[in-house]
Amino acid sequence: MAKPASGLSLLRTFSLTIAAIAVFFLIDTVLVRTEKAESRAAAARAYENGMRLMGQGRYVDAAGEFEDALALARENLTYTLALAQALLAADRLPKAEATLSDLLQRDGTGGAPNLAMARVLAKEGKFIDAVSYYHRAIYGRWTSDAARNRVQARSELVDFLVANHSTEGLLAELLPLQQEALGDLATQKKLAFAFIAAGSPARGAELFRDIVRREPQDPDGYAGLGEAEFARGNYRAARANFEAVLRLRPSDAASRQRLNLSNQVLALDPAQRGLSREEQYQRSLKILELAVASATECLASPMSATTRDLIDSANNILRKRNQPTRQVEAMDKNMQLADMIWQIRRSECGATSQTAIDLVLSRASQ
Amino acid sequence: MDELRQSENHLTLILSLLVGALVGLVVVAFILLTGRLAARMYPAGGAGWRRILVPTLGSLVTGYLLWRFFPSARGSGIPQTKAALFIQDGRITFRTVAGKFLCCSASLATGMALGREGPSVQIGAGLASVIARNAGLSSKQVKALVPVGCSAALAAAFNTPIAAVLFSLEEIMGDLNATVLGTAVLSSATSWMVLHLVLGDDPLFHVTGYRLINPWELADYAVLGIVGGLGSTVFVKLLLILRQRFAQLPRQTVWLQPVAGGLTVGIMGYFAPNVMGVGYSFVEQVLNGDVVLKTVVLLGVLKIIATSMCYSSGNAGGIFGPSLFIGAMMGGAVGSIAHTLFPSVTAGPGAYALVGMGTAFAGIVRTPLTSVIMIFEVTRDYTIIVPLMVSNLIAYFISSRFQKVPIYEALAEQDGVHLPTAEARAQAGRSQVAHAMREAPIILAADTPAYEAQERVKDSLLNAWPVVDQQGLYGMLRSAELEKAPVNGYAAKNVRDLLNEQSRNDPLHLESAHVHPDHTLSLALERMGSSGLRTLPVVSRANVRQLLGIVLLDDILDFFGVHQSADESETEE
Numbered sequence: 001m002a003k004p005a006s007g008l009s010l011l012r013t014f015s016l017t018i019a020a021i022a023v024f025f026l027i028d029t030v031l032v033r034t035e036k037a038e039s040r041a042a043a044a045r046a047y048e049n050g051m052r053l054m055g056q057g058r059y060v061d062a063a064g065e066f067e068d069a070l071a072l073a074r075e076n077l078t079y080t081l082a083l084a085q086a087l088l089a090a091d092r093l094p095k096a097e098a099t100l101s102d103l104l105q106r107d108g109t110g111g112a113p114n115l116a117m118a119r120v121l122a123k124e125g126k127f128i129d130a131v132s133y134y135h136r137a138i139y140g141r142w143t144s145d146a147a148r149n150r151v152q153a154r155s156e157l158v159d160f161l162v163a164n165h166s167t168e169g170l171l172a173e174l175l176p177l178q179q180e181a182l183g184d185l186a187t188q189k190k191l192a193f194a195f196i197a198a199g200s201p202a203r204g205a206e207l208f209r210d211i212v213r214r215e216p217q218d219p220d221g222y223a224g225l226g227e228a229e230f231a232r233g234n235y236r237a238a239r240a241n242f243e244a245v246l247r248l249r250p251s252d253a254a255s256r257q258r259l260n261l262s263n264q265v266l267a268l269d270p271a272q273r274g275l276s277r278e279e280q281y282q283r284s285l286k287i288l289e290l291a292v293a294s295a296t297e298c299l300a301s302p303m304s305a306t307t308r309d310l311i312d313s314a315n316n317i318l319r320k321r322n323q324p325t326r327q328v329e330a331m332d333k334n335m336q337l338a339d340m341i342w343q344i345r346r347s348e349c350g351a352t353s354q355t356a357i358d359l360v361l362s363r364a365s366q
Numbered sequence: 367m368d369e370l371r372q373s374e375n376h377l378t379l380i381l382s383l384l385v386g387a388l389v390g391l392v393v394v395a396f397i398l399l400t401g402r403l404a405a406r407m408y409p410a411g412g413a414g415w416r417r418i419l420v421p422t423l424g425s426l427v428t429g430y431l432l433w434r435f436f437p438s439a440r441g442s443g444i445p446q447t448k449a450a451l452f453i454q455d456g457r458i459t460f461r462t463v464a465g466k467f468l469c470c471s472a473s474l475a476t477g478m479a480l481g482r483e484g485p486s487v488q489i490g491a492g493l494a495s496v497i498a499r500n501a502g503l504s505s506k507q508v509k510a511l512v513p514v515g516c517s518a519a520l521a522a523a524f525n526t527p528i529a530a531v532l533f534s535l536e537e538i539m540g541d542l543n544a545t546v547l548g549t550a551v552l553s554s555a556t557s558w559m560v561l562h563l564v565l566g567d568d569p570l571f572h573v574t575g576y577r578l579i580n581p582w583e584l585a586d587y588a589v590l591g592i593v594g595g596l597g598s599t600v601f602v603k604l605l606l607i608l609r610q611r612f613a614q615l616p617r618q619t620v621w622l623q624p625v626a627g628g629l630t631v632g633i634m635g636y637f638a639p640n641v642m643g644v645g646y647s648f649v650e651q652v653l654n655g656d657v658v659l660k661t662v663v664l665l666g667v668l669k670i671i672a673t674s675m676c677y678s679s680g681n682a683g684g685i686f687g688p689s690l691f692i693g694a695m696m697g698g699a700v701g702s703i704a705h706t707l708f709p710s711v712t713a714g715p716g717a718y719a720l721v722g723m724g725t726a727f728a729g730i731v732r733t734p735l736t737s738v739i740m741i742f743e744v745t746r747d748y749t750i751i752v753p754l755m756v757s758n759l760i761a762y763f764i765s766s767r768f769q770k771v772p773i774y775e776a777l778a779e780q781d782g783v784h785l786p787t788a789e790a791r792a793q794a795g796r797s798q799v800a801h802a803m804r805e806a807p808i809i810l811a812a813d814t815p816a817y818e819a820q821e822r823v824k825d826s827l828l829n830a831w832p833v834v835d836q837q838g839l840y841g842m843l844r845s846a847e848l849e850k851a852p853v854n855g856y857a858a859k860n861v862r863d864l865l866n867e868q869s870r871n872d873p874l875h876l877e878s879a880h881v882h883p884d885h886t887l888s889l890a891l892e893r894m895g896s897s898g899l900r901t902l903p904v905v906s907r908a909n910v911r912q913l914l915g916i917v918l919l920d921d922i923l924d925f926f927g928v929h930q931s932a933d934e935s936e937t938e939e
Contacts, residue, residue, distance in 0.1 A: 024391035031398040
């Protein structure tokens with residue numbers, strides 16, 4: 001049982017308690033400082049280990065190290081970003097997305113976290129969100145080497161758009177990238193290909209010409225130029241460039257295939273320069289014949305009355321093969337008939353891989 | 367100062383603030399010290415042999431210290447705090463506080479699978495008691511300041527100021543309407559403020575936000591409640607059984623017994639390091655959904671065994687933290703299975719681990735309200751409340767059904783401490799045994815020969831006499847047994863033999879035939895009726911073998927005035 005104390009003993013108790021508070025405050029401060037310093041050092045070690053493992057391609061182990069680092073230094077943005085990148089590389093996408101969401105709440109304008117988020121969303125197939133984050137990365141804040149990082153981000157966006165066959169908006173990304181990436185040959189090649197994919201083969205051809213001029217022994221330059229000319233319908237120029245590729249790199253199967261296709265188009269196309277009218281007419285008959293053969297082979301019987309009529313008309317023309325008096329009109333009629341049969345075939349049987357007749361007819365219809 | 371003395375309310379408020387600040391700082395020091403030491407003793411990724419050696423040696427050293435210098439610092443601290451509050455007028459010595467700090471720091475730093483919250487509560491309560499007594503407060507005021515220290519301690523140890531207040535009221539006081547609410551809140555808030563001043567605004571667990579995905583998911587949480595309730599019961603029963611077994615070992619081995627816990631946790635830690643220590647870092651991983659079913663099941667089982675062994679063998683540390691660990695593992699396991707079976711209508715395993723923490727706590731500690739608020743405070747996420755309530759109540763119900771006595775009461779009873787029930791406390795101050803008890807005129811030593819005992823009691827008017835041995839009260843020897851001794855050929859035997867014979871015939875006798883000074887006289891009459899004794903021993907709540915006196919039927923009747931009037935009527939006749 002406590003004895004009643006005087007005011008003096010109360011004062012002494014208060015004084016002792018306050019002194020104890022001061023002492024423990026000092027002890028706690030020292031302990032906290034020690035703990036924080038040790039935690040920071042341990043976190044830095046774990047981060048370094050994680051980076052080493054990333055370099056070795058051991059992404060899951062690296063993520064574990066980064067998690068350890070983060071457990072010790074929760075607010076560290078670098079560690080959080082490294083963890084997200086490791087998770088992304090390890091294909092642990094939901095966790096990577098969650099980590100980046102948390103990071104972006106703290107650093108919403110950072111270029112690097114936005115770029116990482118764009119990569120995660122791109123891998124997850126979230127097209128619209130990914131494009132949005134790519135834009136945030138491009139216009140975000142980069143602590144070092146901002147220009148190069150922005151070009152890198154835009155370049156990745158271009159790749160993403162090309163891979164997703166999104167020509168809409170692609171050109172808008174390519175034009176500034178062309179300005180920013182001047183002098184970089186690899187980027188220029190990628191740009192030139194992207195211009196072709198974006199439906200602007202003329203710009204692509206222009207860039208490839210520049211590349212060929214700077215690197216005349218580079219087969220990729222000729223291959224790209226060949227593709228650009230092919231896309232523009234300049235099959236003769238395309239053929240010349242694919243031949244140049246094969247001279248420099250004879251084993252290039254893709255270029256050989258494109259060369260063959262160019263030759264087939266050139267052999268079939270009635271609109272080629274320097275052909276006589278008779279030759280043009282004969283080519284139109286050949287195209288009609290190929291269209292009928294292809295349609296008859298794939299269309300199910302019985303055919304619709306319209307299709308039957310068209311094929312019968314074509315067969316009549318092909319059977320007679322007489323020399324018309326007005327060859328130009330007859331040629332146009334043949335080409336129109338072939339195009340109609342080809343359209344029906346395409347809608348009923350599905351599109352074929354790029355063939356000579358397809359290219360010739362689409363060019364003729366333009 | 368003298369003016370301040372006169373105003374009890376002002377003094378209590380000022381002391382609450384001071385206790386809150388001091389306890390907060392001491393508990394922070396305790397936690398930081400434990401953490402730093404543990405990181406050095408058995409560092410993550412360190413050699414496996416260290417994980418065996420460190421807890422074994424640690425338990426050997428702390429075992430000796432606890433046995434030799436700080437016997438009151440053994441175990442959790444919560445039953446001891448309750449005993450101090452209700453039986454010893456709130457008295458906890460500075461030696462106990464220092465011993466608890468030292469021994470628990472050493473014990474937890476060497477990897478014992480025990481918690482830091484219970485010891486923090488005892489440290490906080492002890493500091494409050496020391497300050498109040500030094501300030502010359504009355505015993506009533508000292509008692510009022512003890513739960514204030516408890517609140518401050520838990521607010522700092524678990525970073526949950528509201529749950530800390532609730533825990534003090536619900537578990538320590540056993541009364542949610544206790545008058546100390548205001549001061550408990552004040553000290554809890556002060557302690558929490560100090561904690562944040564020193565450590566910064568960092569929650570204990572960093573958890574992703576969770577929500578109920580589908581109303582049907584409540585069925586999964588109900589399953590978690592069942593698993594949590596059964597798991598809690600297994601844990602509590604295993605701990606109590608092991609503790610009983612250790613208590614039956616020779617007293618000379620008490621200092622060595624903690625090594626059994628240290629060695630067990632060391633061997634487990636060699637293969638599964640996460641079973642060692644408090645384990646909150648692994649809990650956080652599980653809460654964030656980083657769950658491998660096999661791992662969480664294994665760790666949950668290992669932790670139940672490790673904590674039971676560490677605690678029952680007499681190491682210093684609590685079961686509050688381990689309860690949360692076990693709950694998180696059970697929740698992680700149930701959540702993992704549920705999410706695999708019904709991925710579209712269930713949250714990730716982390717959400718279940720979170721609810722599982724509260725569920726196990728409700729099942730083991732039996733404070734359902736505290737557990738709900740605590741998880742809410744830890745996560746700062748309101749959306750988890752409903753599943754938590756469903757799961758907690760089921761676990762609480764199952765646990766109450768299979769383990770009648772709550773763990774802290776059961777632990778106190780094993781130590782021979784009979785904590786008063788809420789009902790008994792409510793009746794305090796009314797007609798109590800203390801008002802009618804007297805000193806025992808004759809106390810027989812257990813080794814007294816029966817014939818000598820007969821000689822000593824032949825002029826006594828009592829019908830039973832207390833028998834004591836070296837540990838204290840051994841039993842009550844009835845006159846009938848003593849009279850039968852020569853007839854049965856027991857005259858040459860001693861009193862202990864007669865008592866043993868008596869307890870064989872009446873196994874309930876020793877357990878039921880005693881009262882405490884704060885028991886009501888009506889309860890004493892009931893116990894006299896059930897035991898057939900007109901004389902009951904009055905024993906201490908802190909130690910049921912400490913004889914304080916006896917209470918006679920005649921004395922009780924005298925107290926109520928019944929006996930006197932009977933005499934008067936006889937006189938008139």
